[in-house]
Amino acid sequence: MSSHIARTVWVLGDQLNRNLAHLRTARPSQTRVLFIISLDKLRRAPWHQQRLHFILTAMRRLANELTDEGFSVDWRVAETMRQGVSAHLEEFSPEYISVMQPMNRAGQRLIDSLSATMPITVTPSDQFLCSREEFAEWASANTRKDGSLLMEDFYRWQRRRLDILIDPDGEPVGGRWNYDDENRLSPPKGEHEWPAINRRELDDVDAWVTDFLASVDGLSMKGEPPDGLWATDHDGAMQQLQYFLRHAIDEFGPYEDAIVSDEPYLNHSLLSPYLNIGLLHPAEVIAAVKELSDDIALNSIEGFIRQIIGWREYVHGLYWWFGPDYVNENHFNDDAPVPPSFTGAHTEMNCVAHVAKWVEQDAWTHHIPRLMVLANLATLAGIDPSKMMRWMWASFIDGAEWVMAPNVIGMGMYADGGRMSTKPYVSGGNYISKMTDFCGDCSFDRKARTGDKACPFTTLYWDFLDRNRDVLRSNHRMARVYANLDRLSDIEEVRERAVEVRGRLIAGTI
Numbered sequence: 440m441s442s443h444i445a446r447t448v449w450v451l452g453d454q455l456n457r458n459l460a461h462l463r464t465a466r467p468s469q470t471r472v473l474f475i476i477s478l479d480k481l482r483r484a485p486w487h488q489q490r491l492h493f494i495l496t497a498m499r500r501l502a503n504e505l506t507d508e509g510f511s512v513d514w515r516v517a518e519t520m521r522q523g524v525s526a527h528l529e530e531f532s533p534e535y536i537s538v539m540q541p542m543n544r545a546g547q548r549l550i551d552s553l554s555a556t557m558p559i560t561v562t563p564s565d566q567f568l569c570s571r572e573e574f575a576e577w578a579s580a581n582t583r584k585d586g587s588l589l590m591e592d593f594y595r596w597q598r599r600r601l602d603i604l605i606d607p608d609g610e611p612v613g614g615r616w617n618y619d620d621e622n623r624l625s626p627p628k629g630e631h632e633w634p635a636i637n638r639r640e641l642d643d644v645d646a647w648v649t650d651f652l653a654s655v656d657g658l659s660m661k662g663e664p665p666d667g668l669w670a671t672d673h674d675g676a677m678q679q680l681q682y683f684l685r686h687a688i689d690e691f692g693p694y695e696d697a698i699v700s701d702e703p704y705l706n707h708s709l710l711s712p713y714l715n716i717g718l719l720h721p722a723e724v725i726a727a728v729k730e731l732s733d734d735i736a737l738n739s740i741e742g743f744i745r746q747i748i749g750w751r752e753y754v755h756g757l758y759w760w761f762g763p764d765y766v767n768e769n770h771f772n773d774d775a776p777v778p779p780s781f782t783g784a785h786t787e788m789n790c791v792a793h794v795a796k797w798v799e800q801d802a803w804t805h806h807i808p809r810l811m812v813l814a815n816l817a818t819l820a821g822i823d824p825s826k827m828m829r830w831m832w833a834s835f836i837d838g839a840e841w842v843m844a845p846n847v848i849g850m851g852m853y854a855d856g857g858r859m860s861t862k863p864y865v866s867g868g869n870y871i872s873k874m875t876d877f878c879g880d881c882s883f884d885r886k887a888r889t890g891d892k893a894c895p896f897t898t899l900y901w902d903f904l905d906r907n908r909d910v911l912r913s914n915h916r917m918a919r920v921y922a923n924l925d926r927l928s929d930i931e932e933v934r935e936r937a938v939e940v941r942g943r944l945i946a947g948t949i
């Protein structure tokens with residue numbers, strides 16, 4: 440009987456939700472569901488094993504849920520996606536395969552090329568609150584005279600149109616759009632109680648996926664194995680959302696930019712992996728926030744929804760708006776490889792050692808270690824932005840091209856020459872010391888820019904400004920730092936030390 444089902448819904452690995460457009464109205468009597476595991480994709484990069492485990496386990500659980508609901512599920516392991524689709528067509532002969540608009544360009548290209556010869560129809564995606572088409576309309580109407588877009592404009596537009604914490608007169612609840620003066624504090628001094636972290640028991644589905652990955656020839660994985668930090672179904676993702684809203688969000692705002700060396704998670708939500716593969720929809724997050732909004736400090740609520748309806752949706756919109764060449768931008772013509780210290784080689788830099796350990800342990804760090812430590816050092820040291828992006832993509836559980844490209848190429852490394860940010864996000868050891876507790880225990884001296892004990896960030900910061908004088912000096916937001924650079928009397932020694940630091944960074948001996 441199942442062979443007469445006319446329609447197949449092909450569920451991609453980042454569309455894992457029964458309530459998204461592709462599956463919402465599907466009924467077992469009319470629809471077969473296809474999942475394809477592409478071995479080629481598994482072998483394409485040295486993925487963090489928790490990342491592969493997370494995605495495959497979440498796929499498998501959704502496949503099991505759909506089977507329990509009565510769907511005929513085709514779980515297909517194939518060399519490539521194309522081969523998987525062909526084999527499915529051959530075995531089941533559906534009239535057509537329906538797939539939801541992919542989130543990334545590679546997926547889009549694949550679907551375009553498959554649909555030239557196969558019966559494939561594309562359903563518009565509803566995975567974001569602002570679709571790429573709506574973003575394009577907003578961006579066309581809101582580009583400033585100098586060609587720039589502002590996240591703040593987008594965020595206010597989203598708040599108003601989605602009616603999130605907006606008074607009847609259209610103004611923000613509390614009278615302010617932004618609570619930066621109450622948020623983004625340095626880490627608290629002395630003892631502080633941070634929210635506990637929940638870990639789930641791994642079960643037979645986890646074991647099944649672990650065995651499957653172990654059976655794939657030619658797979659190279661890195662990082663520590665799964666330890667239950669990440670949920671792999673909608674219920675687990677919802678539990679983490681509720682836990683965050685009840686136990687962590689209150690101090691999210693104040694400490695969102697802080698780093699504490701023995702506490703990787705602080706008050707962060709740990710929701711990005713779920714949002715990015717569909718286990719959680721941003722509308723579910725906003726609905727839950729609204730429900731508890733009377734009990735949560737306004738500065739923290741504002742800081743959090745700014746991330747969900749502001750930054751996340753803005754980054755997604757920019758990825759499509761900036762066009763396909765954006766991922767190759769390399770404003771400073773950098774070509775150095777990703778340093779071994781990022782991938783676990785021993786380093787004396789206390790900040791890098793901690794952040795690399797967190798990535799190894801969880802395939803995740805919060806925003807500021809990614810920005811202030813990894814992307815900052817990559818920019819200062821002249822690492823090739825596309826290599827940096829590929830490394831982060833393979834190493835982080837929440838990685839995807841749509842979110843990595845603007846964050847790494849734009850926000851993190853200024854490789855787009857300022858299309859996303861008005862100036863490079865670079866800093867030396869002094870700023871890192873202000874927002875973290877790393878420097879006190881480091882063998883380098885954050886204040887020194889020359890000599891054996893000079894902090895690599897500090898040396899490279901001044902050298903970066905010096906090296907890129909022609910490109911950056913005319914940026915009025917850099918005027919003060921260039922005035923400071925001009926006052927340095929030891930710039931020759933800084934240049935010499937920078938050559939040594941860059942060499943040792945790439946060789947993995949610093």
Ligand SMILES: Cc1cc2nc3c(=O)[nH]c(=O)nc-3n(C[C@H](O)[C@H](O)[C@H](O)COP(=O)(O)OP(=O)(O)OC[C@H]3O[C@@H](n4cnc5c(N)ncnc54)[C@H](O)[C@@H]3O)c2cc1C
Pocket residue numbers: 706707708709710711712714715746747750751752754804805806807809810814831832835837838839842843846847850851
């Ligand atoms: C160099 C660099 C690389 C990054 N790579 C990724 C990535 O591959 N995947 C990813 O999801 N995020 C990425 N980010 C953004 C951000 O660091 C993570 O979303 C966040 O750390 C995830 O942890 P969390 O869920 O606890 O976030 P929280 O701090 O609790 O924030 C809440 C949510 O806001 C969203 N968010 C906040 N900032 C951003 C942003 N800049 N871009 C997109 N979403 C945002 C996320 O969905 C996040 O879950 C990157 C940032 C930088 C600077």
Ligand code: SF4
Pocket residue numbers: 787788789790791867868871872877878881882883884885894895896897
């Ligand atoms: S002194 Fe420099 S290298 Fe050491 S922890 Fe601070 S910023 Fe990092």
